[in-house]
Amino acid sequence: MTDPPLQSEREARESRRESAPSVREEDIQALREDLAGADAGPAEFPEKRLKELLLLEGGADPADLERPYLERVPEQYAARLTVFEWLQFTLERAGSRQTLQALEYYGDIGWLGEGAAADLRDYVRVFEDGGTGDGGHSLQTADHLVSLVYIARLASMA
Structure with missing residues (x-):
């Protein structure tokens, strides 16, 4: 049995996703190619491109895209799995010291709230x-x- 507040939140998210304009796979691929070919660091990407990436990958409502993108880590089980997957990626790639530095950087540029x-x-x-x-x-x-x-992904779970 689903808790009524959780059910209404889920219905609201589904309604936003259904009312969002459909995104073609070519649009997503073009954005990925644009971003992959950029020489600038992530903080220097145009704001519009960052928001577009968040919209395409996270299914977020454009009205909700204010910095910081992620104020708190959601407490759902799926969010924890996502956090573990993400941190495993960064820790294996760069280690704990650089992962901590990256998190600080993401806070500085407005991707993460405190x-x-x-x-x-x-x-x-x-x-x-x-x-x-x-x-x-x-x-x-x-x-x-x-x-x-x-x-x-985490912001879309909030």
Whole structure:
């Protein structure tokens, strides 16, 4: 049995998704190619492109896209799995120190609110205690874009 407030939230999200203009796969692919070919760091991408990426990947309502994109990490089980998947990616790629630096950077550029950044730092520290070493690589632009997609996914669960 579904809790009535949760049911109405779910119905509202579904209604927003259904009323959103349909997105063609070619549009998504073109955006990905544009972003992959950019030499600038993620903070220098035009604001419109970042919002478009969030809309396409996260299914968010354009009216809801204000910085920070993710104020708090949602508490649903699916959100925790998404966080674990994302942090596993960054920790394996760059290690705990660079992952923590990236989270700070995402807060500075408005991708994460302080609450979300603090929650994510706590998760990194837990993983760090589990023996995650340095990944040996620096996070590249593409890695930051992957992080933005994870942020969009988490924001769509909020």
